[in-house]
Amino acid sequence: MALALIQMKFAVLRRDLSGPRATWVFSGAVAGLAMAASTIAMATVDAPDLGTVRDLLAVLFALWTLGWMLGPVATGQPVLRAEQFALQPIPRRRLALGLLGAGFVAVTAVVSLVAFAALLVFGLRLGTVPALVSVPALLLQLTLAVLLSRLMGRLFGALARSRVGAVLGAVLTATMLVVASSGWIVFSALDAVLRTGFSPVFSTVVRALPSGWGAVAVEASARQDWLMTGLPLAGLVLLPAVLWVAWNRSLGPARWSRPTVRGSSADRAAPRxxxxxxxxxxxxxxxxxxxxxxxxxxxxxxxxxxxxxxxxxxxxxxxxxxxxxxxxxxxxxxxxxxxxxxxxxxxxxxxxxxxxxxxxxxxxxxxxxxxxxxxxxxxxxxxxxxxxxxxxxxxxxxxxxxxxxxxxxxxxxxxxxxxxxxxxxxxxxxxxxxxxxxxxxxxxxxxxxxxxxxxxxxxxxxxxxxxxxxxxxxxxxxxxxxxxxxxxxxxxxxxxxxxxxxxxxxxxxxxxxxxxxxxQPKPGQAGASFSKTLPVHRQCLLWISFLAGCIALFPQALVPTLMKLSGHVEPLWFLALHMRPEWQWPTVFLMYTIGVLAFTVAARIAFIAIKAARAA
Structure with a gap:
């Protein structure tokens, strides 16, 4: 049963990689791999205390795990769901095992595995024994993230049909958008963190979270502290087991949601x-x-x-x-x-x-x-x-x-x-x-x-x-x-x-x-979606150019210009304002140039596609 579901998920993945969603799949994979490479790079930074690197990895793993938990809010239920097999005579445990295996067949799972490989890099840095400890730790971390994603998907799937769930989902969606657009600025303080480390309270909190247990076990094995090596690993085995039982019992139709709108009389619903x-x-x-x-x-x-x-x-x-x-x-x-x-x-x-x-x-x-x-x-x-x-x-x-x-x-x-x-x-x-x-x-x-x-x-x-x-x-x-x-x-x-x-x-x-x-578009009319006439690589170039133009022209060029003209300069995440004074205006003009060129490329691709669609 598990093998059949995994094969079904592979078929869906092949369709995504060659269908209309290929642009977003490839773009997301490139962005995810870039973030995963940054996570691995954090495992190689020099710090006076290796405990700081451990805490930094614990923070990053917490963000990756949080992304898995909140993913169902933005992306919805997975392609293969328990409800689709409700009429099939399949034992619930076998179905749960198959759906869990299918959950690992995804681009996000591969990207997350690369990100969690930072634990292996950290272990190799510390020695042979920590490297051996890091292998089961990173696999258990990935399993924990996938199980949390499945459980949260069941929960949000039920809550989204109610007003309270809609509000909760909206707040989480807005938070993810802010983290995606502005959260990276916390790394501007990376130098200070590497010199002084995190505060004791913050360090204790991130190490206590399950997402930080793998880093704690690897670092403890380097100190030959076998108690602190075994306890986090045991927790990474026990917690996924508990989540597995909870998710297994949650399969089937959700019964804890209620209709969003209750009936009202025509007289009360009529406008006044x-x-x-x-x-x-x-x-x-x-x-x-x-x-x-x-x-x-x-x-x-x-x-x-x-x-x-x-x-x-x-x-x-x-x-x-x-x-x-x-x-x-x-x-x-x-x-x-x-x-x-x-x-x-x-x-x-x-x-x-x-x-x-x-x-x-x-x-x-x-x-x-x-x-x-x-x-x-x-x-x-x-x-x-x-x-x-x-x-x-x-x-x-x-x-x-x-x-x-x-x-x-x-x-x-x-x-x-x-x-x-x-x-x-x-x-x-x-x-x-x-x-x-x-x-x-x-x-x-x-x-x-x-x-x-x-x-x-x-x-x-x-x-x-x-x-x-x-x-x-x-x-x-x-x-x-x-x-x-x-x-x-x-x-x-x-x-x-x-x-x-x-x-x-x-x-x-x-x-x-x-x-x-x-x-089907009418003859002589631009199609309903001109992007359908574009090959995948040109679709990717179109959206990459558009996003690069938005980032370069507005936050990296227009906002620094207004700040310098107003006299209130706050460097924050603006590249030009972090340059030396004599290089700030040239950097602003460079960002204007990049933005205009990127929009020009995007517009040219779009116009060529529209012209081709009309000619067809």
Whole structure:
């Protein structure tokens, strides 16, 4: 049984490596191997005390284990699940063993094995006996991570169907995004850690965690402390055994979840007041209820403010409050990104709009109004709180300008991108276990981030001009300009969205019903997904160029420029600001050049693909 499931997982893996998800699989594998190589490099650093290296490895292994635990929140349930074999006469223990074996057949498992090989490198550094001890330790660490991932997947799969579970999943998702985007800055203090080591309390905590037991056993064997060698290894055997029993008993349908929404009478559910007098008001009332009831939409509401607050708090570890005033702007920007697939989230319910002629405008405007009502109070409140806490008055016009402009731009872009780049997924009535179980919207989110930022450029240019000319009136003029440009984006982009919906409505409904793979573009029309005409290597180059352009142009070029112009320089994770003063501006211009070149490469690949699709 175990062999059959492992063979099934190999078949799925081969399909992923040659199918439409190959780009993301290869990109994730490259990024994971780079992080694994960094983990191995940490096992070779020089430190006055080898206990510091042990603690550093324990911290890194804790992060890898945490990634396995939180992975099901973002990636969803594994491909092979116990529910799929519910009607088969398979003993539960054999099924559990087969599913566990299939869990090791994955790119993530290979990458994690390479990362945990840092334990072997650390053991070889200490001697023959520690190297021998490290081999079972690293295998047990990987087994522990896989079992924790399976158990957490069962738990989150049940919780995701409730509102509490949706909120919990959103907080964890935002935390993972912050760790992925900003967590690496903690290594800027690596030199100080290697000289002085971690604090005694922190060192005790990371060694007490199961993820640190392998490093403790290897380091203890070098000191010939056999008690501290045997106890962690015994724990690494006993704990996976306990987790195995728990996971074995959890197989089968989850019974601890309950329906998200309970029935309500038609009288209580009907819109009241002005909402009952206009089609736009009816859509607005429906959207507000959806934000409060649907787990997926609730996650879209919770992730942006949590991500903004955590991202602004990370620089506080370095004593910097420069990002606090921009929490509201970041909330509006992430709110647009998380709602990029607004129409795709509703599934085939789009047919209700199409069956009512002339209702496209009311549908788009109602969704825009609901988005503004949901995210504007959060953004403005966080902006006010950040301004009050930061105590940097010269940043206030920048923060307010960006917030107002991004709110309007986001409200305009959300329906437009949701229609133009609709990604099909399961209907809301289908069981949802995680964000990735709905549809792959990474491309939409990246597009939304870039497009929404462009709507704030005119207002920010006015503020920049006021700063360069030392004109306070012009500096604060960016705020009303941001309000005006936001309103223009709201009106004009919304108009383009409802016209696009009226024109492409039946096509979008067909896409939602049949899926992206079965959609056939019309002759002379750019295909529904021009990336399908690209080979895998050009898809990888397209996304790598786009990501490199985003990183180089915005955080590594634009932000240091604003800091140097404002006079408030905080090096943090900005490469240019860590250079000597005479090299800072050249480094900034180099980042601008890299960003522009990367976007040029991505645009050229995209235009060639679109031209080829039209010619076909």
């Amino acid at each position: 007041g002005r909402a009952s007098l206009s089609p736009t008001g009816a859509v607005y009332a429906k959207e507000l209820r959806t934000y409060a009831r649907d787990p997926q939409r609730l996650q879209s509401l919770i992730v942006p403010p949590v991500f903004a607050v955590l991202s602004a708090l990370v620089p506080l570890a370095f004593g910097s409050t420069v990002f606090l005033p921009f929490m509201g702007a970041l909330t509006a920007l992430m709110g647009a990104a998380t709602c990029a697939n607004l129409y795709g989230q509703d599934g085939t319910a789009l047919w209700l709009t199409l069956q009512t002629p002339g209702s496209e405008r009311a549908d788009v405007r109602g969704r825009q109004l609901a988005w503004i009502v949901v995210f504007a109070p959060l953004s403005l409140l966080l902006t006010a709180a950040g301004i009050a806490v930061a105590g940097q008055p010269d940043l206030n016009p920048w923060a307010l300008t960006a917030t107002f402009a991004l709110l309007g731009g986001g409200a305009g872009m959300v329906p437009l991108v949701g229609i133009a780049q609709l990604t099909p997924g399961p209907d809301p009535r289908a069981a949802k276990n995680a964000a990735a179980d709905h549809s792959d919207v990474a491309g939409q989110a990246f597009s939304m981030l870039f497009l929404a930022l462009t709507t704030a450029v005119p207002a920010l240019c006015v503020t920049l001009a006021g700063h360069l000319l030392h004109n306070p009136s012009l500096l604060w003029a960016g705020v009303p300009v941001g309000v005006v440009t936001g309103w223009v984006a709201y009106a004009m982009l919304g108009q383009a969205a409802h016209r696009n919906l009226r024109k492409r409505g039946p096509e979008l409904l067909f896409l939602m019903r049949t899926g992206k793979q079965q959609q």
